Amino acid sequence: MTxxxxxxxxxxxxxxxxxxxxxxxxxxxxxWCWELMTARTIWSFVWDAPTQAADIGSRMFPPRWTYxxxxxxxxxxxxxxxxxxxxxxVILAVPIAFLAARNTSPFPLVTRPVAxxxxxxxxxxxxxxxxxxLVAVLGPGLLAGILAIALRSIGFxxxxxxxxxxxxxxxxxxAITATGASGSQVLTYAIVPQVLPAFWGITVxxxxxxxxxxSILGLVGAGGLGLNLQASISTLAWPQxxxxxxxxxxxxxxxxxxxxxxxxxxx
Amino acid sequence: MLELTSLTKVYKTGDKALNDVSFTVPKGQIVGLIGPSGxxxxxxxxxxNRLVEPTSGSIKLGGxxxxxxxxxxxxxxxxxxxxxxxEFALVERLTVMENVLSGRLGYVSFWQSLTRRFPxxxxxxxxxxxxxxGLMSHADKRADALSGGQxxxxxxxxxxxxxxxxxxxxxPTASLDPKTSRQIMRLLVxxxxxxxxxxxxNIHDVPLAQxxxxxxxxxxxxxxxxxxPPEALTTEALTTIYGAxxxxxxxxxxxxxxxxEADAVRRMAAISA
Numbered sequence: 001m002t003x004x005x006x007x008x009x010x011x012x013x014x015x016x017x018x019x020x021x022x023x024x025x026x027x028x029x030x031x032w033c034w035e036l037m038t039a040r041t042i043w044s045f046v047w048d049a050p051t052q053a054a055d056i057g058s059r060m061f062p063p064r065w066t067y068x069x070x071x072x073x074x075x076x077x078x079x080x081x082x083x084x085x086x087x088x089x090v091i092l093a094v095p096i097a098f099l100a101a102r103n104t105s106p107f108p109l110v111t112r113p114v115a116x117x118x119x120x121x122x123x124x125x126x127x128x129x130x131x132x133x134l135v136a137v138l139g140p141g142l143l144a145g146i147l148a149i150a151l152r153s154i155g156f157x158x159x160x161x162x163x164x165x166x167x168x169x170x171x172x173x174x175a176i177t178a179t180g181a182s183g184s185q186v187l188t189y190a191i192v193p194q195v196l197p198a199f200w201g202i203t204v205x206x207x208x209x210x211x212x213x214x215s216i217l218g219l220v221g222a223g224g225l226g227l228n229l230q231a232s233i234s235t236l237a238w239p240q241x242x243x244x245x246x247x248x249x250x251x252x253x254x255x256x257x258x259x260x261x262x263x264x265x266x267x
Numbered sequence: 268m269l270e271l272t273s274l275t276k277v278y279k280t281g282d283k284a285l286n287d288v289s290f291t292v293p294k295g296q297i298v299g300l301i302g303p304s305g306x307x308x309x310x311x312x313x314x315x316n317r318l319v320e321p322t323s324g325s326i327k328l329g330g331x332x333x334x335x336x337x338x339x340x341x342x343x344x345x346x347x348x349x350x351x352x353x354e355f356a357l358v359e360r361l362t363v364m365e366n367v368l369s370g371r372l373g374y375v376s377f378w379q380s381l382t383r384r385f386p387x388x389x390x391x392x393x394x395x396x397x398x399x400x401g402l403m404s405h406a407d408k409r410a411d412a413l414s415g416g417q418x419x420x421x422x423x424x425x426x427x428x429x430x431x432x433x434x435x436x437x438x439p440t441a442s443l444d445p446k447t448s449r450q451i452m453r454l455l456v457x458x459x460x461x462x463x464x465x466x467x468x469n470i471h472d473v474p475l476a477q478x479x480x481x482x483x484x485x486x487x488x489x490x491x492x493x494x495x496p497p498e499a500l501t502t503e504a505l506t507t508i509y510g511a512x513x514x515x516x517x518x519x520x521x522x523x524x525x526x527x528e529a530d531a532v533r534r535m536a537a538i539s540a
Contacts, residue, residue, distance in 0.1 A: 171354060172356055172357070182342060185372045189358060
């Protein structure tokens with residue numbers, strides 16, 4: 001019988017040293033950042049913070065319940081902005097996703113990079129920034145808000161959808177191709193049914209996010225609840241600010257509930 | 268009639284999956300294609316309906332050359348060839364009926380298929396086929412709600428909906444239990460006999476091939492090394508195809524399967540009596 005070694009190591013000494021060194025660098029970076037942060041903080045403000053917070057807090061309560069009447073129209077605007085923005089975003093994102101997915105892109109060398117660039121460009125700019133730009137171009141109002149939401153949604157929906165398209169089962173595609181189906185028939189019979197649950201999940205999820213985002217777009221003049229929020233903060237009407245926050249919270253909880261229900265229903 | 272002449276497929280990696288394969292399948296003949304994994308069985312049947320592009324050689328179905336077709340002609344030729352898959356390859360989220368009707372995609376326009384408005388004759392044919400494979404009551408169920416054997420029956424109905432002149436069958440029973448495997452093979456053989464439909468069946472279960480096939484072709488490293496009736500498949504022939512192995516043990520296993528099946532039937536009869 002041969003002698004088998006009784007000793008086995010998961011990593012080589014070199015790899016262990018490298019991992020140890022990596023951790024050392026990370027700790028050093030953290031210490032350095034901490035130093036930098038504390039050096040530039042005005043500590044008297046920080047020590048004062050609890051008093052300040054308590055002061056604003058006391059002014060924020062109780063919320064001004066009667067202010068709700070003034071919020072109903074902006075709330076409706078916010079919901080519309082989120083919903084219309086999502087719909088427009090979906091309409092634009094679907095073709096881009098099919099152009100970006102490796103298995104459906106008609107001319108991968110040309111169409112993929114273009115589609116991926118659109119997705120990245122849309123994702124890299126926050127909707128607040130999109131709104132800022134669009135308000136400057138289109139003037140303040142809901143249209144700027146809707147377009148800002150749509151432009152930001154393209155990247156989000158496009159990316160998640162094209163990943164779902166790339167993960168489809170190739171055997172189902174092969175089977176439909178083998179019947180003599182055309183390219184567009186393969187798309188509608190083999191690929192669409194497979195990505196449909198992902199599509200609805202992504203859309204509802206994005207709608208849910210868009211409700212949150214559209215409630216602050218008014219800060220830069222794009223309409224909705226954010227407009228009231230900005231007005232209330234600048235006039236130091238803190239009880240109104242509390243009321244707006246309560247309305248936003250209630251809306252987000254509701255949209256969360258709706259999107260959870262929809263996702264349950266489709267899976 | 269299907270004629271393959273000097274069919275060769277070399278993959279980009281340099282693997283010669285098929286090497287000068289030639290044979291003819293006359294009308295109504297069921298051919299079992301056996302061979303070890305990687306022998307080129309799957310490549311061979313995928314070359315015939317051009318899911319895999321052959322490197323050289325010729326494939327003729329009813330006198331019509333299938334290599335070197337334009338994409339439109341390829342579509343029209345694919346309609347003539349029904350294919351049945353190992354893991355059924357149904358579109359899981361569509362209904363049974365939609366899956367069967369998808370066999371007609373080569374015949375209808377994009378709008379007809381998108382709106383699911385198939386011609387009445389197609390719908391009637393689909394119902395007839397569902398009845399033939401015993402799934403009439405499952406027409407509106409989703410494909411992923413069915414058992415393995417039922418799914419393969421839908422796969423068969425989909426292939427037949429094409430009104431094919433040839434069936435390509437890729438490991439039809441590899442995902443099924445022994446009893447369901449035999450039922451599916453029996454169904455396939457019956458259907459081919461009824462319609463005089465030739466079929467090429469990839470099958471790695473040698474006893475099953477011997478039981479149901481009229482002719483066996485053995486592939487080894489992309490070459491035809493055996494071509495004859497199942498009775499001619501001797502121990503020597505199997506060793507040429509697969510390499511040395513205890514073939515009698517395998518045959519005994521198959522005999523046990525059959526005995527177990529008979530036993531199960533007896534016990535079921537006893538319970539219901």
